[in-house]
Amino acid sequence: MNASRQGGDEESGLPRPSELLPPLDPEQLDVLAELGRRWPRLAPYRPRTYEALPVDPDLGEFRRAEVGRGPFGRLAPIGPLAPPPTGDGEAEASTDESTDASPEAGPGGAPALRHRARRLLLGAPLRSTTLAHESMRKLVALPVLAADALSSVAYGPEALLTVLVLAGTAGLDWALPIAATIAFLMLAVGLSYRQTIRAYPHGGGSYIVASDNLGRVPGLLAAGGLLIDYVLTVAVSISAGVAAVTSALPALRPAIVPLGLAAVALLLLGNLRGVRQAGMIFAAPTYAFLIAVVALVGSTLADAARRDFVPVPPTLPHATEGVGVLLVMRAFASGSTAMTGIEAISNAVPAFRPVRWRNARTTLTWMVGLLIALFAGVVASAHFSGVVPGGDETVLSHMARLTFGPGLLYGYTQAATAAVLLLAANTAYNDCPRVLHLLARDDHAPHIFQRQGDRLAFNNGITALSATAALVFLAFGGETSALIPLYAVGVFLAFTLSQAGMVAHWHRRRTEPHRRKNLLFNATGCALSGLVLVTAAITKFLEGAWVALLAIAVFVVLASRVRGHYATVRAALRLRPGAVTHVDARLPVKEAVREQAAPREEGPACRGEEEETPQQVRHLTVVALAVLDLSGLRALAYAASLGQPLLALHISPGEDEADRFRDYWDRWGDHVPLHVVLSPYRALIAPLVHYIATLHAQRPDLTITVVLPEIVPRHPHHRLLHSHDAARLRRALRPLPKIVITEVPFHVP
């Protein structure tokens, strides 16, 4: 596992296109050669020529203009000799206009329109070779990667105070000590992640570190925690961002849910387009937010200094709880959500300029410093200005309005807060699909998460994250305070396991320099993270942490079962000596398989799905007909032209209709044996399935090809007017082995 992953990691953690195509091992190659020897030399074919074919597969004429108008005209043509499309080196939106040029203007109608819209929204496709090797300066990397961590200052202190305020003034007295503890925790975890950066210069996400050093299940636990973390980062950041907006513009308060969903849609679209996080445009919000908070904290503390640091007494609601260990621990757990995002830099080491790990470390140090300063500053400012959570306004907004007045500066603060929170949500869009990709590569998640779209984005992961985050946002009504209890558990589970993995890492490498010191740092981080994890899980259990814990447990079980399924499938598909599949022995009709009709003598016939050579395949073609019209005759002609034993089947609702059909058949010339099945219950599919299942039971050595005429209307919406019997039949016959469904299309205007 480790070795194969290392291969992908070497190129900045991005997947190589061949990852979905694992190479064959020597045993498989031997089996392949052996199977090939058993094949007959097909008569007219001379190897490495196309003589026997009625077409030239090289498609000398295969040029863009020929096929550019189809529903896939959006994609440049694919061919062995196709020139690269104009404007190929793109990673920017600006090239869209140039590639969006002429050929799609054809008369394709709806598809062309759809594809124009898609290209406008998502941009032109990107080649696999354009995998961007970002290399960010520290001054860009800091704001981009720290957005998630720093933005949590917008809700972390508030979450802390929300709990304490329940115990009135006595509770608020605990704000500063708890904040100091959290700041210490930030320091410890930050130091711990410095070690991870050094040890995993190719990117050390919690999943990788935990599964490399601790094993599969801890790795999955970490991954589960991470996934929960990403979903909640999106949901919490957006709800906090919307709260920042509605604090400034109370008129928008009824639109909280639509605003939040619009933000998710924006992130979805931007990331499907393949947004790059480099560039000053992504750095701006973080710096703007930094400036705003520093100014806010500065002026608040300056005010406080003028009052000799006598706090303004807050106007408190009646205290409903006393100060106790539980309350303090709950406040601590809530406040520690301000630490989320601290791991972002350790994931992104390859994005730095060389010497990568050193630059990443420096950036991490800066980030942790800023985070501690901002967090402590905000809690202290709230303390001295007497602002407490409550009502519809955020603490930050309240403080800014008190300090700056309701003018331009206040608006700026709120705008910067909303922007940095949107950027923080975007961070999850960068990381979550990659974790899903890693999980899929290890067979722990559906393989569709390994696919990259034509903009090189992991479309499926991005869509899954958006859908889940939108659901969570909706389920909790866009309330930040309702989401916080779920948040801490996932984050700190991933933190703890990641650092435990580092402890194991150092424990094993006895020769490493500084091993002892490194181990100490990581062990401290691990122990403290674990403490927060346990605190959060216990004190927040009923408030929502159980949801997160349950989700993680479900994820681990599901991921293990997914892995088991893929292993089974891989074994079944593997080229192996004496390859024989016993699939039909497990199917519902197994008891029906009777040894009655002996297979014919000549040649080795197969009873399961084990035909690897053409001479093993015994055909029976069955044409199912409802009426004798052009589509039915065409299906008959197609089936007959295959030259295999052929049987026509007609399902009739009654004797009269059956006689009528037999009469037509005779008039037509009775070229093909016909069998009529009566269906007194009017069903079409069930009797067909019955009949074919019985045929299969009688002669399990036959491969039965069921040929069906299918009417294809020109406009897809007209499909509603036609029966979908072919699709229903395909679903019903799918469990039976050796049944091949072939639809012969008949196009109508």
Place this chain on the structure above:
Amino acid sequence: MNASRQGGDEESGLPRPSELLPPLDPEQLDVLAELGRRWPRLAPYRPRTYEALPVDPDLGEFRRAEVGRGPFGRLAPIGPLAPPPTGDGEAEASTDESTDASPEAGPGGAPALRHRARRLLLGAPLRSTTLAHESMRKLVALPVLAADALSSVAYGPEALLTVLVLAGTAGLDWALPIAATIAFLMLAVGLSYRQTIRAYPHGGGSYIVASDNLGRVPGLLAAGGLLIDYVLTVAVSISAGVAAVTSALPALRPAIVPLGLAAVALLLLGNLRGVRQAGMIFAAPTYAFLIAVVALVGSTLADAARRDFVPVPPTLPHATEGVGVLLVMRAFASGSTAMTGIEAISNAVPAFRPVRWRNARTTLTWMVGLLIALFAGVVASAHFSGVVPGGDETVLSHMARLTFGPGLLYGYTQAATAAVLLLAANTAYNDCPRVLHLLARDDHAPHIFQRQGDRLAFNNGITALSATAALVFLAFGGETSALIPLYAVGVFLAFTLSQAGMVAHWHRRRTEPHRRKNLLFNATGCALSGLVLVTAAITKFLEGAWVALLAIAVFVVLASRVRGHYATVRAALRLRPGAVTHVDARLPVKEAVREQAAPREEGPACRGEEEETPQQVRHLTVVALAVLDLSGLRALAYAASLGQPLLALHISPGEDEADRFRDYWDRWGDHVPLHVVLSPYRALIAPLVHYIATLHAQRPDLTITVVLPEIVPRHPHHRLLHSHDAARLRRALRPLPKIVITEVPFHVP
């Protein structure tokens, strides 16, 4: 149109099973024989024998036990010699236990469970020959068929008073005159329908009468009105029934919507099961309701008589409108919803005992008499007892509570009201699917509405009605008063057109006895209904009638387009001299069709989809492979065994992977020509579609069979873990002519 319909009508209006299989006309038979002459005599086949086949199509061993355990075990086995299932003459629920016996207890797992649940809920399948010929005594027919009409007394008077109360006492003074007008209207319409019963003894629904006598578009207008009527009958009856329940049990008031949806679900299930309306169980609620209303009106009027008919002054809210023509007309339009359901008997003439039309007429007379009595009685009672609409209680409930006190009698009244309203909703379930069936038979609606399920019910129509009614109920929050404005328009449109049709009917039959008198009755009914229609459409337009009018207009346009599409399809499928389809000339790739590669000399090859004989079909088989595993090799073996020109296609993400695949191919023995397509954008489907579209463009005479390996996991939920490339490819290639998709299944555990 008339003639073909008459055929179905003769058997009590129920469809015959052969309706979906129209017979071939002489021209088509000639073409069929001509096409047959062009077929080659397929070598080993001797007509009327099965010698050339590897199986015996008669399936001597085709017995129930063999296939009973599959997913379709629910259905008794179908075969030419299959004995009828045990307990065949069923139309009752009681036979379920006997047919639900042994064979499904097999190890089928999930399918068996699902089918047991289905049989438990819906009952055993019914043979087509069990089409019940109901024949009801008048004493049963009256309550069953009058439920819809009589139950409207539960909301009609209230709807009338709700409008008048807006103008205070002055408004309420108009209640009795308007009620008298409506009673007169009921009489006139009732007399008019007596004529329809005589003229259409096989059932004279508005759609049939209007389209027979007035033409297609009036018929469609009537059908649109009817469909709206049915949907609103369900929605209004259920909302009024729920109101009856919540009036008695105010604690249930917050559950109005769930209660209503539960009622829809109950009706859906009961009707999918194929509920018969005969039997005293359906007659009971109507009689119970009748007794309750008669008792209520009787005691209220007796009280009033003791006070010398001095009305109790009602406690009125402040009048918000003055009495004007508009108000009176609006009240009139609202109150006339009490007439809905009056046409039910004329649809159901064949269900009566002979002499059918005479018994139906007598029943209609009784029904109209009762309706007028109840309606007038309720309005008068409300007048004398001073009850006005308002608050959360219905007028009927309020009156019953005043008169009977809150005891057993009151509860009985409410229960009977709710029961009769549920029965009224059920009436729509009997009629709506039949109208949809008639529309489908005339090509005005999707043909799926012609299909009967295994319980002989029109499942699709029943489901469509349930879904629409549930949506309407939800959209209007289950408020009867909000639904009323939509109601009248549809009903009276159907009434008017039906009676206009009768006028035309009599106008044409100059020899008919009593023609003049009949014409007069129908003309009066038509004129009065039309008056109500116009009144309702104008006065209720903004309140909701526009929705109904718009829906009817949309329906007429859609139905006409559906008919047009079916006509086109029928023409395209028709066996006709020199049948040639020019389908590909209309497809997006038409410009790509180049005359470049000349078809081979021998034999008549086809360029469109016009192959009716095997020798016209020119094959090219293309196997698309992603990897070389057992599933891929099986697909190759299958394709090669067909013995047609074969090309293997591999889509590769890069040069390295392509070289690797070519290497594997050589080791295997290079038995089949291979072509590798590079896909730098990682897409699988798009390059395949491009390639095959280009092949087709180069050689439009070839029929290209695309063979794909498909991995079929044992459990359907595992399908999520596998790619659905085959399905996507099928969708993408569907618009192209002469492309046949064949999936070779590979079953994995």
